[in-house]
Amino acid sequence: MTLRLLFNEIRVGVKQICDRLGYPETEFDVSEASRPEFGDVSCNIGFLLAKALKKRPFDIAQTLAEEYKKKSKKYVLEVFAHDSGYLNFTANYSLFIPEVIHASLLLDYGKIDLGKNSRMVVEHTSVNPNKALHVGHVRNIIIGDTIARILHKASYDVSVLNYVDDSGLQVADIIVGFKYGGFSDKAPEGQKFDHYCGDVVYVKITERYETDKHLAELRSQVLKELEEGTSEIAKFGDEITRRVLDEQLKTCWRLGVTYDCLNFESQIVRSNLWSTAFEKMKSMGITELEKEGKNVGCWVIKAESEEDKVLVRSNGTATYVAKDIPYAAWKLGILEDPFYYKHYAVQKTGRVLWQTTLDNKETKLNFRGDMVITVIDSRQSRLQKIITKIMSDFKSKPDAYRHLGYESVTLSPETAKTLDLDTGGKSVQMSGRKGIYVSADYVLDVLGSRTFEEAKKRNPELDELNLVKISEQVAIGALRYAMIKQDLDKIITFDLTESLSLEGDTGPYIQYAYARSLRILEKAGREPNFKIHLDQLETVYEKNLVKVIASFDLQVEDAAKNLSPKVVAKYCYQLAVTFNAFYEHVKVLSAESESLTDARICLVYSFKETLGKALQLLGIAAPERM
């Protein structure tokens, strides 16, 4: 039993009455009432029929209410028309509460069958392997990871990919640094290798290009060798990339993010994927050879009301977009899979991480999908639009390939100042090349020491090990929640000081509610007894909590259908707020009677289970103590 059943009962009931009365068919709305005095559920049918029936909305609602009262009802207790014209309903709580609580005990509570086990690919992270992750990357990673978790809950068979651009310009930059710039390929003591590459080598060598033209030429040479993949430089590049990647993945894993497969660009380049895709595009007339104008001799894609996009240069080499096309087609299973797969690592959750290889002694596996979601920030929208169009031509299915875009993370003027940058009161775009960023590891460390102090103050009896565990969980909860709670198309202005706030609408607030509920259950000193009469739960706080618990699957559906991770974040917050109100106003362990205590223990347990599952969707740990 969930709210969905109550809504359905009302929808069907109202529809039957309308049919019987000969009212015209309408798509009316059944939703949660916006205020307590409006009951639990509201229906707007009065407004919709007003014109056709030439009656006031209230009169229609009134008639429907009278008719509805005569019907046999299950989860509905009362029906009444409101002066405004709404048709309102109250729930039959003596039935509703026990059924919701029992339903919430199921292991897969909240699961919906939207995906019907179809194959879904989610690609995220895809950070150039020449630097450490910064908070901008974290937004990508957390959006992608959360979407993957939500889609899994919505019964999609999800594979998560991380695209490793190991043959691009950014990698070439640090290789130049190591080979020709005099930088050691060992990080100084105490510094992670990815930080060293990004903070020092990448930034410094970029500065030097300005004055040293020879260095810039060497870069082109290195880039070419990386793509060909046979030279000594290429082997060295591969080694460096993998060392950086290892360190990046440590940060991802620390954030609770796992993957199924690493796709190396160098192997895509060396496979025949590009030429196959190119031939396909030619034969489908998607791309054409330009005969005149500024792009003469290039293969281009004509776009409506926009500039033509060059796919293949007049010298025959493929451009950046072009490289993405075969990969996108591969993800959708359009082209034959040239890859084999070998173990990369076993992740903390036990999930195996694979990597592509062209070595045919390795295994054949399937990491492709009927649908593909690519998480990249919206600065890539134009290019992604082109790819989306081509994929829909290839697959002749419009939504198979989807670009999930999001706005970037900028640094607040105050935080920019900590990097010795005066932005004149404006926020600033991060840039790895210019060294303008705040790294993910740094944020987690600062947050971690802040939460450690807090946890120690509150739990002086706990040992160091436990405190570290709690503070890490809370720090990650805070960061993940901050990255997910607002809409994808809102810019996040990251402020270091503000990110340390752990109160109000934050991850720790939600985690705290969980910890509180667990303490009640611990102190109760007995297992919840679900045979007890749960209809003793009569206060508004208890009813509200049950209602929120009952809406879990509706929220999952909303989030999955709209690819909107914040929906689940809002839901967790709502659960926590409702529980905290309950906590403050309703006593569990010192209730008026033993049996009431028992009933409330069941509710608290139900809450704990539901919040735990919802937090899992956000990848936020549910701490036992805080």
Add this chain to the structure above:
RNA sequence: GGGCCUGUAGCUCAGCUUGGAUAGAGUGCUGGACUUCUAAUCCAGUGGUCAAGGGAUCGAAGCCCUUCGGGCCCGCCA
């Protein structure tokens, strides 16, 4: 010049897809609640011509049009 996103309380944001009841949170500020199931909490107060103008509608923060402010993208770079 073209394309995409955005503008709601001092600040940060929900609500807009699918129009409907008195526009909600957090934070800030003011005041209150810990010998109590953890105060990372709760309660009360404060705070809004929903950027501006127009249109269609019985009804607009939401839909359409125009204008203005802010951000991003538009290379035979990646």
